[in-house]
Amino acid sequence: MMNRKKHTITIAGAGSARVPALVGNLIEMKERFPLNKIIFYDIDNERMGKMEAYDRLVLKTFWPEVEVIFTTDMDEAYSDTDFIFCQMRVGKGEMRSYDEKLPLKYGLVGQETCGPGGFSYGMRSLGAMKEMVEKVRSYSKDTWILNYTNPAAIVAYGLQRMFPDDKRILNLCDQPFSLMKSFAKILDIPQEKLRARYFGLNHFGWFTDLFDTDGVNHFDQLRDYLKHHDFKPFNAEQRAKSWLDTYVRVNKYLQYFDEYIPTTYLQYYFFPDEIVAESNPDYTRVDEARDTREKEVFETCALAEGKDTMDGIPMLTNQVFGKLMVEVAESIAYDLHNEFIVLVQNNGLIPNFEPNAIVEVAGTIGKNGAQGYYFGEIGTFYKGLMENQYSYERLTVESFMEKSYTKALQALTLNRTVIDPQKAKAILDDFQAVSRKYWSLS
Numbered sequence: 001m002m003n004r005k006k007h008t009i010t011i012a013g014a015g016s017a018r019v020p021a022l023v024g025n026l027i028e029m030k031e032r033f034p035l036n037k038i039i040f041y042d043i044d045n046e047r048m049g050k051m052e053a054y055d056r057l058v059l060k061t062f063w064p065e066v067e068v069i070f071t072t073d074m075d076e077a078y079s080d081t082d083f084i085f086c087q088m089r090v091g092k093g094e095m096r097s098y099d100e101k102l103p104l105k106y107g108l109v110g111q112e113t114c115g116p117g118g119f120s121y122g123m124r125s126l127g128a129m130k131e132m133v134e135k136v137r138s139y140s141k142d143t144w145i146l147n148y149t150n151p152a153a154i155v156a157y158g159l160q161r162m163f164p165d166d167k168r169i170l171n172l173c174d175q176p177f178s179l180m181k182s183f184a185k186i187l188d189i190p191q192e193k194l195r196a197r198y199f200g201l202n203h204f205g206w207f208t209d210l211f212d213t214d215g216v217n218h219f220d221q222l223r224d225y226l227k228h229h230d231f232k233p234f235n236a237e238q239r240a241k242s243w244l245d246t247y248v249r250v251n252k253y254l255q256y257f258d259e260y261i262p263t264t265y266l267q268y269y270f271f272p273d274e275i276v277a278e279s280n281p282d283y284t285r286v287d288e289a290r291d292t293r294e295k296e297v298f299e300t301c302a303l304a305e306g307k308d309t310m311d312g313i314p315m316l317t318n319q320v321f322g323k324l325m326v327e328v329a330e331s332i333a334y335d336l337h338n339e340f341i342v343l344v345q346n347n348g349l350i351p352n353f354e355p356n357a358i359v360e361v362a363g364t365i366g367k368n369g370a371q372g373y374y375f376g377e378i379g380t381f382y383k384g385l386m387e388n389q390y391s392y393e394r395l396t397v398e399s400f401m402e403k404s405y406t407k408a409l410q411a412l413t414l415n416r417t418v419i420d421p422q423k424a425k426a427i428l429d430d431f432q433a434v435s436r437k438y439w440s441l442s
Helices: 019-028 045-062 074-078 092-101 115-139 152-162 175-187 219-228 241-254 264-270 272-278 285-291 293-302 321-333 380-402 405-414 421-434
Strands: 007-012 035-041 067-071 083-086 144-147 169-171 194-201 204-212 338-345 358-366 369-372
Touching: 007 074, 007 321, 019 035, 019 045, 019 293, 019 321, 035 045, 035 074, 045 067, 045 293, 067 074, 074 115, 083 115, 083 321, 092 115, 092 285, 092 421, 115 144, 115 152, 115 380, 115 405, 115 421, 144 152, 144 321, 152 169, 152 338, 152 358, 152 380, 175 194, 175 204, 175 219, 175 264, 175 338, 194 338, 194 380, 204 219, 204 264, 204 380, 219 241, 241 264, 264 272, 285 293, 321 338, 321 358, 338 369, 380 405, 405 421
Parallel strands: 007 035, 007 083, 035 067, 083 144, 144 169
Antiparallel strands: 194 204, 194 358, 338 358, 358 369
16 A cells, blocks of 8 residues: 655646546545545636535545545635645636637637637636735645646747746646557557657647557658558447537548548648538537436435435546546656656757747656656757747747737737638627627737
């Protein structure tokens, strides 16, 4: 049995339907990442309350020695904690609906992290994250902020610009982790044995090699499989059709550019017209999530109301999001230097790319945070794509920091899913009109 120091964690955004499964992952890994206290924090007590009975019951049943606190008080949440698992959705489903539906009016991709929707979501997230970091640091410079708030590329670059000396903010994304799990299933190799070579920006990257721990490279085998078989996620039977379409477009991309295996999000930048044509402007992913995953989670959590035992109540866990979050915290807490695909400042990891950009590469995580592996120079095609995307992300952050309408318009015009300045201006004005509570430009 491991004898590791116990920690206090705060789950910021505890009204997320992902939280009950995260609690399940914490319980599954309680020997590896032991806790003495979990603080659940959200500004929306009603939404968090839908899951409170379940969260309390599952912890009382499987981890009774852990102290459990639910709060809407920012000071109580942040004043005395070792790790913050942060997954805010600023504006909740209402604003996500605008992010996904407003762009479709103009024939633009309606997606929450890519294209105009990602711009809008990023502008909201930057303000909330800035407030959170300032509050946490008013109490402690040592608390680790593990940030899952999307869009991770914009948030990570923005936090670096706003808090350049803060070395205890780690931005995370589970998409490469999820893809590795799917690759492992295709290759019939345990995920724990696979090591990737990878480069890009968040939601904008490529796998270039896939080794096992014996040093055998399975990349060509995987690429050949994906050229001749539909790509399906490891949990395809649990996924909605819109998600399955996302994976199949990896096959389509490889018909044109088969040097590397792309992340699924690149589909929005390469096939935007096709995606818009398939989209229903009245029913997007936010509606799908509300009617499927969220509904199922809330219904499961409702079973715990007034109950003293877990009889007949399933314990929720997550094979990607929660698992990754706990593994990252464990690797930091005990300085394990386990390997992940990480978001880090470039600083020469890709020598022919902007040093200050936040790139996504393979690397390790330990007590000093993430360390990316040197990748080397990238080809002209990939450099051009990344330069364009990084410029969009940088201008988005600067438009937020400077309240600059001009830079916001430039950002949206640069985005590969927009290009047309007339459409960029129209969607920017629409987003400003519905977002005044969160951000404004002049």
